[in-house]
Amino acid sequence: MTEELNPKFSFETLVVGAANRLAVTAARTVAESPGAAYNPLFVYSPTGLGKTHLLMAIGQLAKQLAPESRVEYITIDEFVEAHHAAVAAGQSEALRSRYAQIDILLVDDVQFLTHRREMQAELLRIVQELQTAGKQVVLTSDSPPSEIEDLDERLLSRFDAGLLVDIGPPDAETRLAILMRRTEDRGAQFGEGVLDAVARFEVPNVRELLGLLNKLVAYQAVSESPITPAAAHELLAGEVRTQAPMTTGPAPALTAMGEPVAEPEEERPDEFADFLSDVAHTVEEQVEAWRSKLGEAITRWEAEGFRTGRLERLLDQDVPVSLDRVLKQFEKDVEQLRSMQATMAKLDPERAEDPVFNDPDSLDEVDHLVQTVLHEVGPPPGPSAAWELASFVDGEANKVAHNSAQEVVTQPGVRYNPLVLAGPTGVGKTHLLHAIGHELAARPEAVVACLSAQQLIDELVQAIDGERIDLWRTRYRRATAFLLDDAHLLAGKERTQEEVFHLFNELFDAQRQLVFTTAKAPREVEGLDERLVSRLEGGLVVNMESPDRELRRAIVVRKLQEDVGAADDELADYLAARPADSIRSVIGLLQRVMVAADAQGAAPSAALAREMVEGAAPARPRVSAPVRTSGIMISPSGGVKSREKMVWFWPDPAQRVIEEMT
Amino acid sequence: MSLVNFTTREITCKIVYYGPGRSGKTTNLQYIYGRVPDDRRGRMVSLATQTDRTLFFDFLPLELGSISGFTTRFQLYTVPGQVYYNATRKLVLQGADGVVFVADSQARQLEENVESLQNLQENLLAQGADARGMPLVLQYNKQDLPQDLVLSPKELDDALNFWSVPSFSAAALAGTGVFETLKAASEQVLRKLSQEEPV
Numbered sequence: 001m002t003e004e005l006n007p008k009f010s011f012e013t014l015v016v017g018a019a020n021r022l023a024v025t026a027a028r029t030v031a032e033s034p035g036a037a038y039n040p041l042f043v044y045s046p047t048g049l050g051k052t053h054l055l056m057a058i059g060q061l062a063k064q065l066a067p068e069s070r071v072e073y074i075t076i077d078e079f080v081e082a083h084h085a086a087v088a089a090g091q092s093e094a095l096r097s098r099y100a101q102i103d104i105l106l107v108d109d110v111q112f113l114t115h116r117r118e119m120q121a122e123l124l125r126i127v128q129e130l131q132t133a134g135k136q137v138v139l140t141s142d143s144p145p146s147e148i149e150d151l152d153e154r155l156l157s158r159f160d161a162g163l164l165v166d167i168g169p170p171d172a173e174t175r176l177a178i179l180m181r182r183t184e185d186r187g188a189q190f191g192e193g194v195l196d197a198v199a200r201f202e203v204p205n206v207r208e209l210l211g212l213l214n215k216l217v218a219y220q221a222v223s224e225s226p227i228t229p230a231a232a233h234e235l236l237a238g239e240v241r242t243q244a245p246m247t248t249g250p251a252p253a254l255t256a257m258g259e260p261v262a263e264p265e266e267e268r269p270d271e272f273a274d275f276l277s278d279v280a281h282t283v284e285e286q287v288e289a290w291r292s293k294l295g296e297a298i299t300r301w302e303a304e305g306f307r308t309g310r311l312e313r314l315l316d317q318d319v320p321v322s323l324d325r326v327l328k329q330f331e332k333d334v335e336q337l338r339s340m341q342a343t344m345a346k347l348d349p350e351r352a353e354d355p356v357f358n359d360p361d362s363l364d365e366v367d368h369l370v371q372t373v374l375h376e377v378g379p380p381p382g383p384s385a386a387w388e389l390a391s392f393v394d395g396e397a398n399k400v401a402h403n404s405a406q407e408v409v410t411q412p413g414v415r416y417n418p419l420v421l422a423g424p425t426g427v428g429k430t431h432l433l434h435a436i437g438h439e440l441a442a443r444p445e446a447v448v449a450c451l452s453a454q455q456l457i458d459e460l461v462q463a464i465d466g467e468r469i470d471l472w473r474t475r476y477r478r479a480t481a482f483l484l485d486d487a488h489l490l491a492g493k494e495r496t497q498e499e500v501f502h503l504f505n506e507l508f509d510a511q512r513q514l515v516f517t518t519a520k521a522p523r524e525v526e527g528l529d530e531r532l533v534s535r536l537e538g539g540l541v542v543n544m545e546s547p548d549r550e551l552r553r554a555i556v557v558r559k560l561q562e563d564v565g566a567a568d569d570e571l572a573d574y575l576a577a578r579p580a581d582s583i584r585s586v587i588g589l590l591q592r593v594m595v596a597a598d599a600q601g602a603a604p605s606a607a608l609a610r611e612m613v614e615g616a617a618p619a620r621p622r623v624s625a626p627v628r629t630s631g632i633m634i635s636p637s638g639g640v641k642s643r644e645k646m647v648w649f650w651p652d653p654a655q656r657v658i659e660e661m662t
Numbered sequence: 663m664s665l666v667n668f669t670t671r672e673i674t675c676k677i678v679y680y681g682p683g684r685s686g687k688t689t690n691l692q693y694i695y696g697r698v699p700d701d702r703r704g705r706m707v708s709l710a711t712q713t714d715r716t717l718f719f720d721f722l723p724l725e726l727g728s729i730s731g732f733t734t735r736f737q738l739y740t741v742p743g744q745v746y747y748n749a750t751r752k753l754v755l756q757g758a759d760g761v762v763f764v765a766d767s768q769a770r771q772l773e774e775n776v777e778s779l780q781n782l783q784e785n786l787l788a789q790g791a792d793a794r795g796m797p798l799v800l801q802y803n804k805q806d807l808p809q810d811l812v813l814s815p816k817e818l819d820d821a822l823n824f825w826s827v828p829s830f831s832a833a834a835l836a837g838t839g840v841f842e843t844l845k846a847a848s849e850q851v852l853r854k855l856s857q858e859e860p861v
Contacts, residue, residue, distance in 0.1 A: 118730075271841040272697045278845045279736075280729045282852040283673065287730040 005063070005073055009056035015181055017174025020050060020167040027054050027138070031061035034069070034104050034136035038163035040127060041138045042110075042145060045167035048205025051140035054167075055106040058138055062104050069103040076112040080119050090291035090315050099126045103135050110141040111148050113155075117273070120152040121281035127158060137162075152277050153270070170206060175199040178206060179213055188217050193229035198236060212236050290323050291315065297327050306334055307359040333360035340370045346470040347373045380449035380475050383437025383483065392435055393558050393583075395551030398428055401542040405432050408513055409439040412481060416540035418504070418514035420487075422521045423544030426582025429517035432544075433483050436515055440481045449479040453489035457496050464495075476503055481513040487536070488518045491527030501532055514539070552576040552586045559590055560604070570606040578613065589613070673734045675851045677844070678755055679720075680782050681764035682774035683743030686803040689834040690764060691722050691738055694844060697837070698724060736848065743778065752785050760797035760851040762843055764834075765822055767804045767812040775822055797850035799828045801843045806833035 011031075016024050023045075029037045043051055059071040074082075086095035099105070105126070113120050127137050144166070145151060145159040170178060176199035183190060198216065203209045219235055220227050227235075294315055298308045311330065337357055345352040351373065356362050389409065394402040401423075407415045419436075421429045437450035451459075463472035476482065482503065490497050507514060518525060521543070522536040547555065553576030560567040571593070580586045589609075596612055597604040667674075679687040695703060704723035726734040739758075741751040755761075763782065765775040783793045802818045813821070815831045823829050828846045832839025 270697075271837070272694075272699065272702070275841050275845055275848070276726055279726055279734065279848050279852065282849050283729045283732060283734065286852060287732070 005056045005059045005071070007060065009053040010060045011057045013181070013185075014050065014053055014057055015170075015174060015178045017170050017177065018168075019170050019174060020045075020054075023054060023165045023167045026163055026165050027058050028061065030136055030138060031058040031104075032065060034062055035134045039131055039136055040159060040162040041136075042141070042159045042162055042164045043138070043167060044141045044144050044164070046169070046205060047142055048207030049167045049169060050206055051167065052108055055108055055138060055140060059104065059106055062136075066103075070101060071104045071106065072099075072102045073106040073108065075108040076110055076119075079107065079123070080112075080116065083119065083122060087288065087291070090295045092288045093292045096126070100129055100133070102130065105130055105135065105137045107137070107139045110139045110145075111143055113151065114149045117150075117152065117277045118280050118284055120155055121277050121284070124152060124155050124158065125281070127155075131158075150273070153274050154277075169202075169204060170209070172199050175201075175203070175209055178209060182210060182213055183217075186217060188220070190216070190220070190232075191226045191228060194227055194232045197229040197233045200233075201236060293323060293327075297330070301330070301334065304334075305358050306337075307361065310361055330360055333363055336363060337366060340366050342470075343474055344370050344373060346468070346474060347377055374474070374478065377471065377475060379447050380479055381451040381455065382441055382448050383434040383450035385438060387431045387434040387438065389432075389435040389439055391558075392428065392431055393551065393554050395548060395554060397545040397547050397551055398432075401428075401432060401544045404540055404542050405436050408436055408515065412440055412443075412513035413511040417508065417511070418516055418536060418539035420522060420536050420539060420541040421515070421517045421544055422519070422541055423517075424519065424546065424582060426584030427544040427546060428583050429544055430485050433485050433515055433517050436513075437481065437483045440513060443480070446480045447478050448481045448483065449476055450481075450483040450485075452485040453487050453496075456484065456500070457489070457493055460496050460499060473499070473503070477506055479507065479512065481515070482507050483513075483515040485517050486519070487516040487522070488520065488525045488528070490532070491525055494529070497529045497532055501529065501535070504532070504535055508535075546581045547583050547586060549576050551583075552578075552580060555583055555586050556590055559587060563594060564604065568603070568605060571604060571609055574606040574609055671732050673729070673732045673852075674737065675735070675759045675848065676737045676739065676757055677760045677762060677847050677851065678758040679738065679740040679762045679764055680751070680755070680778070681743055682766060682771065682778040683745075685743060685764045685766040685771070685775070685778075686832075686834040687740040687743065687764045688720050690762070690801070690803075690832075690840050690843070691720050691740055693834055693837045693840045694724075694738065695722055697841070702726065738844075745777070745781075748781065748785070751781070752788065755782075755785050756789060758796070759854070760799075760847045762799055762801055762847050763822075764801045764803050764832075765818060767802045767818060767831075768807065769811060769813050772813065772821060775818075779822055793825060797847060797854060798825065799830065799843055799846045799850065801830050801832045801834075801839065803832045803834050803839075805831045806836060806838070 011024070011028060014020075014024060023043050026038055026041055027043070030039075030041050043054060045051055055073060059073055062069055062071055082095060083092070086092045107123070113123065130137050139159070141148060144164060145156050176195060179195045179199055183195065194216070198209075198212050201209075201212065203212065215236060216227065216232060294311060298311045298315070301308050301311070311326070314326065337360060341352050341357040344357070347370075351369070354369070356366055356369070359366075389405065392402060392405075401421055404416050404419055405421075408417075408419050421432055423429055434450060437448045440446055441448040459472065460469075463469045484500070490500060504514060516522075516536060518536075521541055522528060522533045525533070553572050556572045556575045557567040560572065575586065575590055575593075578586075578589065580589070590604075593604045593609045593612060597608055600608070602608065679690055681687050702725050704725070720738075720740040722738040724736040724738065726736060728734070739754050741747070741754045761782065763779060765771075765779075786793050786796060800818075800823055802813075802815050805812060805815070815829065819829055828850075830839045830843045830846065832843060834840050
C-alpha cells in the first residue's frame with residue numbers, strides 16, 4: 001500500500017531555514033518520540049517546499065531510532081486506491097487491521113480528500129484509532145485543513161487538536177544554501193557569485209529552484225568556459241515565473257490601518273454534510289460487514305471441506321445480496337448433505353466418500369444417489385395380503401374399529417393418527433391392521449411397514465448385534481405408514497420403546513399414518529413408557545370387543561360360504577349360540593366341525609357340531625394365550641379320539657396347522 | 663416496509679418524531695429542512711391548523727444520494743401531539759424504522775411527556791412492535807428556557823428514559839441538538855441493517 005521511504009529524503013539532506021525551522025523541529029520531535037508530542041502533526045505548504053521530504057525524513061529517523069517500529073508512508077491517492085481495492089476484494093476489515101498495527105502513519109497530500117466524504121470518514125476512523133492507541137500520525141497538505149473544501153468537521157477539529165505548522169518559501173539565504181548543497185551533491189562546480197545570482201530569483205518553491213540549478217548544470221556541461229553570474233542571470237531570467245510575493249497560510253487580513261478586517265459572519269458548520277458523512281460511514285460499515293461476513297463463511301465452509309462456489313460467485317458481484325438468507329440456505333444444504341452422507345455411510349461406506357457429498361450445489365445428485373442405494377437395501381416388512389378389508393366381518397362389537405380403519409385408508413395421516421386398536425386376542429385386530437396396511441400399500445410410492453412388535457424387537461436386537469442400527473432406522477423412517485401389531489409386547493423393552501418413540505415422532509411429524517394394536521388400552525398396559533402411552537392415547541383408541549351372537553353368526557356364515565359354498569342355517573345358529581370370547585374360537589370350532597365332517601365324508605351340520613361339543617367335556621373357555629394353545633378332544637364314545645395341538649400363531653397366522661400327536 | 667432493498671439497491675428509513683403537543687417536533691423538522699441543500703430535500707409537507715398546531719402530520723423526505731451503492735432516502739415524520747389525534751399517530755407510526763421522542767423539558771409538562779411516552783409504547787405494542795426493539799432516542803427540548811422552568815437532562819433521564827436509550831439536550835428553535843438527535847436515530851436505524859433481512 002505504500003512507497004518505500006526514499007533514503008535521499010532525510011533530515012541530513014534537508015536544508016533548514018527560517019521558513020521551515022518550526023516544521024523541521026516539530027518533525028524531529030515526532031520522529032524521536034512518536035505519539036508523545038504533537039499528534040497529529042499537520043504540515044501544510046504550497047507544493048515543492050519539502051513536505052514529502054519532511055515526511056520521509058520523519059520515517060527514516062524513527063526507523064533508525066527504533067528499527068522494529070512500523071512506519072507507513074502513503075499518499076491520499078494510494079489510500080483511496082487501497083481502500084477501493086480492499087472493498088472490491090471484501091478485505092476492508094483486513095486493511096483496517098493493517099492500519100491499526102502501524103506505529104507511525106505518514107499521509108501525504110490530504111488536500112485530495114476534498115469532496116470524498118466516505119474516504120474522509122475512513123481516514124477519521126483510522127486517525128482516531130491510531131491516536132487512541134498512542135500511535136503517531138503525520139499529515140501534509142498544500143493548504144491548511146480549514147481551507148480544504150468540503151472537509152468533515154470532525155477531521156478538521158481533530159487536525160486542529162494536534163499541531164498545525166506551515167512551511168514558507170525559502171528566503172534568499174536558504175535558497176543559496178539549498179543550491180550549494182545540491183551543487184555539491186551533484187559534484188558540480190560554479191564560479192563565484194553564480195549560485196548567488198540564481199538564489200536571487202524569487203522562485204515560488206524549492207522544486208523550481210532546483211530546476212534552475214539543473215538548467216545551469218546542463219548549460220555549463222556543454223559550454224567551453226565557466227559560466228559567469230551575469231550569464232547565469234541572463235540564462236535563467238526567462239525561466240522564472242513572475243511570482244506574487246510568496247506567502248502561505250491564512251495570514252490575518254489587515255486593513256490599511258493595520259486592524260483586522262471584520263470577519264464575515266461566521267459560517268455555521270455544515271450540519272447536513274456532517275450528518276451525511278455520518279450516515280455514509282454507518283452504511284458503509286454495514287455493507288462492508290456483508291462482504292467480510294461472506295468471506296468468513298467461505299473460509300469456514302472451505303475449512304470444513306465443502307465447495308463454496310455458490311458463495312464465491314456472490315463475492316464477485318457488486319450488489320449485496322440478502323446474506324443471511326443465502327447463508328442459511330447454504331447451511332441448510334450442508335446439513336442435508338451431511339445427513340445424506342451419514343445415511344449413505346450406513347448403507348455403503350465406500351460410496352459415502354464420494355466428493356459429491358461436499359458440494360451443496362449437487363444436492364439433487366446426492367439425493368438421487370442415496371435413494372438408489374436405499375432402494376437396494378429393501379423395504380421394511382409389509383402387510384400380509386391374506387387379510388383384506390373387504391373380508392372383514394363387522395358387527396356391533398367392532399363397527400367403530402372397522403369405520404375408523406376405512407377412514408384411515410381414505411385419508412391416511414390426517415384423520416386418525418395414530419389409530420390404536422385395543423382388545424383381547426382373537427377379535428380381529430391383526431386382520432384389520434394388515435387390511436389397512438394392504439390398502440395403504442396400494443397407494444403410489446407407498447412404503448408400508450407392517451409387522452408385529454415381537455418381530456420389531458427381534459430385528460432391533462439383530463441390528464444392534466450387527467451394528468447396523470442406523471440402517472435399521474433408515475429403513476423404517478422411509479415408511480409412508482407404520483403399522484405395529486401387538487404393541488403391548490413392547491412393555492418392558494425399553495430400547496425398542498425408545499426407537500419406536502423416535503420413529504413415531506418422525507413419521508407423525510411427516511403426517512404419515514401410524515396404526516397399532518394392543519391387548520388393552522395403552523394406558524392400562526404396564527411397562528409401557530409414559531411418553532409412548534401419551535402419544536398412542538393422543539390418537540384414536542378403539543376398543544374391539546368379544547363378538548356377540550350376531551357377529552359370531554355372520555362369521556360362521558361367511559366362513560361356510562367361503563369353504564363349503566353354502567351356509568347351513570341350523571349349524572350357523574348352533575355355533576353362534578355357543579359362547580365364545582373371540583372370533584378365533586368361533587372359527588376354531590367351525591373348523592374342527594368341518595374337519596370332523598370331512599373325516600366322516602359328510603357335510604358339516606348342526607348335529608355333528610352338537611355331537612362334538614356337547615358329547616365332549618364342557619369346553620373350557622379358551623385362554624387367551626398369546627402364542628399357542630392346546631385342546632384335547634374327547635369322542636362321544638368316551639375314548640380319546642384324537643389329541644390335537646392347535647397352533648394359533650405361526651409365521652403366517654393365516655395358516656393354521658393341526659398337528660397329530662402320537 | 664422494507665428498510666433495505668438489495669435488489670433495487672435502496673435504503674429507505676422512516677423516522678417518526680413523537681412527543682406531546684407543543685414539544686417542538688415540527689420545529690426539529692423545520693430546522694433540518696433549513697439546513698438541507700435544495701437538491702437533497704423534497705417538499706416539506708406540513709398540515710397545520712391556523713394556530714400552527716400540527717393537525718395531521720409533517721413529512722420531510724431527504725434524498726441522501728448514493729451511499730456505498732445504495733440510493734438512500736430518509737423520511738422524517740412528525741405526529742400530532744394532541745391527545746385526541748391518536749388515530750393519526752397510529753397511522754404515522756406504522757412501518758416506522760426509528761422513533762425520536764421529543765420531550766418538553768418544562769417541569770410543568772412532565773406529565774404530558776410521560777403520557778405521550780406511554781401512548782407511544784401502547785401504539786407500538788398494538789402494531790406488534792416493542793419499544794425495546796425499536797431504534798429510539800429521546801430529545802429533551804427547550805433546554806434554552808430559564809433554568810427554574812425546566813428539568814435538567816439528568817432529571818428527565820430519571821423520569822422518562824427507563825429504556826436507557828441515547829438522550830440529547832436540545833433547543834430546536836436555535837438548532838441546538840437537532841442534528842445530534844437525528845444522527846443518533848439514523849445510526850441506530852442503520853445499524854439494524856445488518857440484523858434485519860429484507861423481505
